[in-house]
Amino acid sequence: MTDPLIWLIVLPLAWATLAFALGPGRGAWVAMAGLLAQLWLAFALAQKIGAGGAALSHAVGGWGAPLGIDLAVDGLSAAMLLLTQCVALPLAVYARSYFKTGDPAGVWFWPLLGFLIAGLNALFVSADLFNIYVTLELVGLAAVALVAAGGGAQQVAAALRYLFATLLGSGAYLLGVALLYGAYGTVSIATLTPLVTGEAPRLVWIAGILMVSGLMLKTALFPFHFWLPPAHGGAPAPVSALLSALVVKASFYLILRLWLGPLQPLLPVFAWGMALLGAAAIFWGSWQAIRAVKLKRLIAYSTVAQLGYLFLIFPLLANPAALKAGVIQIFAHGLAKAGMFAAAGVMIKATGQDTVAGLAGAVERLPVTLFAFGLAGMTLMGLPPSSGFLAKWQIIEAALAQGYWIIAVVALAGGLLAAVYVFRVLRQAFLLAPEGRAMATVPRALEWSAFALAAASVLLGLRGVELMRLVGGA
Amino acid sequence: MRRFLVIAFAAAFAAALGSAMLELAPSPLDLRIPVAAHLAQSGVSHPVTAVLLNYRGYDTLLEIAVLLLALLGILAVVGKDNPSPPRPAHPVLQTLARLATPSIIVMAVYLLWAGAFRPGGAFQAGALLAAAAVLLHLVGLLPAWSMPRLRLRLGFVIGFVVFLMVSTALLGQGALLKYPAETAGMLILLIESALTLSLALILAGLFLLLSRDQGGA
Numbered sequence: 001m002t003d004p005l006i007w008l009i010v011l012p013l014a015w016a017t018l019a020f021a022l023g024p025g026r027g028a029w030v031a032m033a034g035l036l037a038q039l040w041l042a043f044a045l046a047q048k049i050g051a052g053g054a055a056l057s058h059a060v061g062g063w064g065a066p067l068g069i070d071l072a073v074d075g076l077s078a079a080m081l082l083l084t085q086c087v088a089l090p091l092a093v094y095a096r097s098y099f100k101t102g103d104p105a106g107v108w109f110w111p112l113l114g115f116l117i118a119g120l121n122a123l124f125v126s127a128d129l130f131n132i133y134v135t136l137e138l139v140g141l142a143a144v145a146l147v148a149a150g151g152g153a154q155q156v157a158a159a160l161r162y163l164f165a166t167l168l169g170s171g172a173y174l175l176g177v178a179l180l181y182g183a184y185g186t187v188s189i190a191t192l193t194p195l196v197t198g199e200a201p202r203l204v205w206i207a208g209i210l211m212v213s214g215l216m217l218k219t220a221l222f223p224f225h226f227w228l229p230p231a232h233g234g235a236p237a238p239v240s241a242l243l244s245a246l247v248v249k250a251s252f253y254l255i256l257r258l259w260l261g262p263l264q265p266l267l268p269v270f271a272w273g274m275a276l277l278g279a280a281a282i283f284w285g286s287w288q289a290i291r292a293v294k295l296k297r298l299i300a301y302s303t304v305a306q307l308g309y310l311f312l313i314f315p316l317l318a319n320p321a322a323l324k325a326g327v328i329q330i331f332a333h334g335l336a337k338a339g340m341f342a343a344a345g346v347m348i349k350a351t352g353q354d355t356v357a358g359l360a361g362a363v364e365r366l367p368v369t370l371f372a373f374g375l376a377g378m379t380l381m382g383l384p385p386s387s388g389f390l391a392k393w394q395i396i397e398a399a400l401a402q403g404y405w406i407i408a409v410v411a412l413a414g415g416l417l418a419a420v421y422v423f424r425v426l427r428q429a430f431l432l433a434p435e436g437r438a439m440a441t442v443p444r445a446l447e448w449s450a451f452a453l454a455a456a457s458v459l460l461g462l463r464g465v466e467l468m469r470l471v472g473g474a
Numbered sequence: 475m476r477r478f479l480v481i482a483f484a485a486a487f488a489a490a491l492g493s494a495m496l497e498l499a500p501s502p503l504d505l506r507i508p509v510a511a512h513l514a515q516s517g518v519s520h521p522v523t524a525v526l527l528n529y530r531g532y533d534t535l536l537e538i539a540v541l542l543l544a545l546l547g548i549l550a551v552v553g554k555d556n557p558s559p560p561r562p563a564h565p566v567l568q569t570l571a572r573l574a575t576p577s578i579i580v581m582a583v584y585l586l587w588a589g590a591f592r593p594g595g596a597f598q599a600g601a602l603l604a605a606a607a608v609l610l611h612l613v614g615l616l617p618a619w620s621m622p623r624l625r626l627r628l629g630f631v632i633g634f635v636v637f638l639m640v641s642t643a644l645l646g647q648g649a650l651l652k653y654p655a656e657t658a659g660m661l662i663l664l665i666e667s668a669l670t671l672s673l674a675l676i677l678a679g680l681f682l683l684l685s686r687d688q689g690g691a
Contacts, residue, residue, distance in 0.1 A: 201494070
């Protein structure tokens with residue numbers, strides 16, 4: 001155990017391959033054992049960085065940048081690694097009960113999950129722009145395959161649309177990386193950062209815009225969100241949870257990396273444009289969620305809205321509190337949305353209907369699940385003491401400190417809109433069930449893993465200080 | 475109208491990109507110099523292979539995972555559909571394919587071996603072998619694949635497993651994929667041989683798993 005950061009990449013690759021070799025539908029236990037070890041590693045890594053405050057790095061092949069590829073972990077990456085393992089483990093427990101043996105959607109779930117997690121972990125530790133492209137492909141392809149797996153024509157169509165969007169996004173990113181390589185002769189972030197200045201040639205501007213627009217498409221920022229609701233709303237519940245909680249955050253993390261790193265002299269010109277799109281995403285996503293007929297569509301549109309908050313921080317980044325607010329929002333939304341999709345999956349399995357209207361009577365049969373949904377909703381609305389409250393509080397405080405009250409207004413309005421769509425679901429669940437409607441029983445593991453995720457999103461609000469300290473060291 | 479807008483946008487983008495390329499100064503860093511300087515320690519004498527398997531071997535490791543993932547994606551979508559029945563035999567084509575296959579295999583082994591000192595390597599060799607499999611399938615000598623059995627699954631992953639195990643074992647040298655200079659050549663050949671087999675199977679699988687005749691021909 002020389003380097004936890006290496007094992008966070010090697011372990012999921014190893015168990016994904018093993019799960020594939022074991023055959024269709026197998027590998028759940030290997031995956032859960034691997035994820036448990038990874039969770040421990042991510043905690044150890046976060047502790048090491050939180051205590052020392054310094055970034056860790058690893059030169060793959062012993063060459064060092066610019067010839068070789070460097071891996072680096074600072075507070076921001078350590079936080080993302082921690083979130084990934086924290087969300088993946090309960091969802092693995094959930095998925096094992098969700099996919100009954102022989103379910104065509106779950107046949108290759110475990111190897112796909114392993115490659116997805118490996119791609120995410122590799123992305124968060126990479127310090128090399130081209131290597132990041134490879135990890136983006138790993139994440140994107142695994143996500144598309146998970147959406148398409150075993151689905152009907154409609155689901156495969158949604159997956160195909162997702163594939164085109166994600167390929168166009170990574171294609172634009174790759175073109176940007178190629179242009180940067182042409183201009184500076186290196187793809188190492190550390191080597192590149194001092195070379196890029198405000199007087200950079202036009203080509204570098206084009207490269208920066210291409211990379212960030214590609215990543216915005218992959219993050220589903222309004223108006224690039226068109227692919228998200230069908231893909232996240234149509235996939236099986238554990239997959240929707242993984243995609244909404246983790247996959248869209250990976251490309252956002254990358255925008256943040258570029259913004260704070262090599263492209264810092266160029267990008268802040270666009271800060272208000274980003275915030276404007278973020279605000280539009282909050283209003284449009286919430287409005288669509290309020291109108292949605294299907295439960296998982298509602299949650300998917302809520303993801304569009306919640307991603308908007310992340311883009312509100314760009315004009316505020318001069319204040320270090322803004323970055324902390326962003327990371328807490330990533331955590332809050334990641335845990336809450338994973339819990340919410342998991343809870344929705346339970347309700348859909350029990351009632352046999354996927355509409356909001358079909359939920360009537362759910363409260364009697366599924367109190368734990370409904371409680372989980374409510375807790376996750378609390379975080380999305382930003383009620384105290386949830387982590388969502390902490391995130392919104394930090395954004396509003398940073399905005400007011402710099403005199404940008406408009407951002408504070410948008411954040412508050414978004415919370416109110418979230419309350420509307422969350423209570424729409426809760427109200428329906430408290431109605432009496434129509435006569436003679438039977439509900440299927442669902443495994444306990446499903447209900448409790450959804451509950452664990454949602455409860456974590458609320459409880460994190462009480463331990464947010466540690467998380468902020470971790471990121472502050474970055 | 476919409477098509478016109480798209481064409482106009484693409485043309486404007488190409489013009490902006492082209493004009494920006496023209497004013498570009500030579501880059502301050504030239505990676506060819508360090509690539510050549512460390513070639514002696516890399517275990518191979520061809521710079522492209524040195525970059526792919528040694529300097530940036532980690533990229534290649536993840537690329538193999540991407541290929542495996544593409545295969546998994548197809549398996550996940552195709553499910554348990556029955557593949558098409560064998561194509562009708564065509565004696566002339568079958569004889570030609572039978573004649574071509576041995577020389578394709580010899581050529582692939584040569585490309586694998588040549589990768590150490592001239593253009594070639596596991597990707598090229600694997601692609602050639604996969605082409606042979608597709609050829610045999612098209613003339614009706616090799617049936618399409620459905621759900622792969624254990625032996626085939628092991629074939630798919632063996633290249634990646636060898637690569638991952640060597641990379642991880644080299645952590646003992648101080649870093650992932652840090653080859654000791656004296657055994658680098660041998661380890662790279664080991665990885666490339668296993669990769670050739672797996673890449674051939676994966677690339678052939680991308681075709682043979684999707685082979686479904688519509689109405690027959």
